[in-house]
Amino acid sequence: MPLGNAEPEPVAPDDQDVVQRVLAGDVNAFALLMERYQEYVLAIIRRHAPPNQVEELAQEVFIKAFKSLGGWRRSGRFRSWLASIAVRTCYDFWRKHYRTREVPLSALSEAHREWLDRALTDASETSWQDIARQQEAREILDWALDQLSAADRMVLELVYLEERPVKEAARLLGWTVSNVKVRSFRARRKINQLLLQEGRHS
Amino acid sequence: MTSTPQQSERLRNLLQETHHARENLPGDTLWARQTMRQIRHLAVSGRTRSAADFLEPYFWRWFTAGGVATAVMALLLLNFQFVPDADLWSFLVYENETINMFQALLY
Numbered sequence: 001m002p003l004g005n006a007e008p009e010p011v012a013p014d015d016q017d018v019v020q021r022v023l024a025g026d027v028n029a030f031a032l033l034m035e036r037y038q039e040y041v042l043a044i045i046r047r048h049a050p051p052n053q054v055e056e057l058a059q060e061v062f063i064k065a066f067k068s069l070g071g072w073r074r075s076g077r078f079r080s081w082l083a084s085i086a087v088r089t090c091y092d093f094w095r096k097h098y099r100t101r102e103v104p105l106s107a108l109s110e111a112h113r114e115w116l117d118r119a120l121t122d123a124s125e126t127s128w129q130d131i132a133r134q135q136e137a138r139e140i141l142d143w144a145l146d147q148l149s150a151a152d153r154m155v156l157e158l159v160y161l162e163e164r165p166v167k168e169a170a171r172l173l174g175w176t177v178s179n180v181k182v183r184s185f186r187a188r189r190k191i192n193q194l195l196l197q198e199g200r201h202s
Numbered sequence: 203m204t205s206t207p208q209q210s211e212r213l214r215n216l217l218q219e220t221h222h223a224r225e226n227l228p229g230d231t232l233w234a235r236q237t238m239r240q241i242r243h244l245a246v247s248g249r250t251r252s253a254a255d256f257l258e259p260y261f262w263r264w265f266t267a268g269g270v271a272t273a274v275m276a277l278l279l280l281n282f283q284f285v286p287d288a289d290l291w292s293f294l295v296y297e298n299e300t301i302n303m304f305q306a307l308l309y
Contacts, residue, residue, distance in 0.1 A: 027245040031238050038234055043225045051224075055233035062237045066244065120212050132219030141220045160214070161221040195213055 015078035019069055034062055037079065041086050048090035048157055050142075057093060061086045080171075087154065087172040094150035112140055116195065144191050152187035159184040160191075281305060 013021075013032070021029040038058070045057045064085050072081050108116075115136040131137060145153050158169040159180065170180045 025245075027242055030241055034234055034238065038231070046224050047221060059233050059237045059240070063240060063244070066241050119216055120209050128215045128219040129223070131216060132223045137216065137220040138224070141217055144217075157221065161218050163218070191217075192210055192213060195217075196209060 016074060019072060019078065022066075022069060030062075030066055033065075033078070037082055038062075040079065041082060044083060044086040045090060047162070048087065048154065049093055053093065057086075057089055061089050064089065084172045084174070087158070088174060091150060091154045091173065094153055098150050108140065108143055112136060112143070116140055120196075140195070144195055147194055148187055148190060152183055152190070155180055155183045156187040156191060160188050281308060 015033065015036075018029050018032050022033075041058055041061050042054060045054050045061070049057050061082070065082055068085075072078065115134075119131055119137070145156070148156065154173060155169060158164050158172065159166060164172075166177055166180050166184070169175075169184070170177045173180065
């Protein structure tokens with residue numbers, strides 16, 4: 001066969017091998033893990049943190065991962081372990097942010113209320129994707145999430161907005177399943193009340 | 203506007219799509235290079251730990267404890283006049299006024 005002399009494709013080392021190399025002192029091997037997972041980590045952070053903080057938090061996530069690499073249990077997937085570090089880093093960011101927040105929370109502007117009212121009652125064919133891409137949608141979501149505590153915010157995003165199973169959200173946040181259930185229920189009720197009320201006031 | 207199950211459902215769709223739209227915001231990869239540089243630096247500094255690195259977490263504790271111990275010793279020495287050159291001390295503390303004050307406090 002003509003393919004007989006062809007060189008075999010180099011097989012990319014799996015995460016466990018790369019981690020072993022890093023732990024053995026080959027720090028540059030960590031760049032492989034970063035290349036492999038940077039988009040994944042960025043996607044998580046973009047969903048949970050403000051755009052101007054994304055890169056800083058991504059940096060923090062990889063540094064935390066490097067420092068605690070020895071604590072990664074080989075039985076679990078590296079990707080899931082990294083995801084939990086990313087989610088907890090975002091949670092820590094919001095906790096700090098809320099603690100130092102000085103500006104009092106304002107009400108939703110009249111223009112936003114009208115936009116929300118239209119979006120919720122409009123029966124036209126405009127797709128949700130098109131509506132969601134509008135600046136107002138993001139501003140309203142950010143406003144609503146700002147009304148919640150850091151913990152409620154994270155749990156709502158994971159369970160209600162991303163539709164992750166409660167068990168997975170609990171693992172990512174390092175909480176108990178019942179805590180996630182209770183918090184997500186309360187947070188969902190609060191955000192629904194807030195936004196439906198605001199829409200009604202317009 | 204009344205809140206019906208349909209509106210709750212519409213609100214849910216709106217929030218979910220807006221949340222997912224955030225993923226596609228643009229970014230660059232400069233941070234990744236900076237992170238790798240920082241990690242290399244961390245690895246190097248982790249391997250070559252100096253005595254200063256070891257003492258650093260305890261520095262302020264030792265510094266405070268040392269200051270307090272010195273002050274207590276000085277007070278005791280002055281109070282019981284164990285200092286050989288008492289004149290010098292008297293001069294320094296302005297005619298023994300400070301010592302008198304401490305003595306009044308102690309007795």
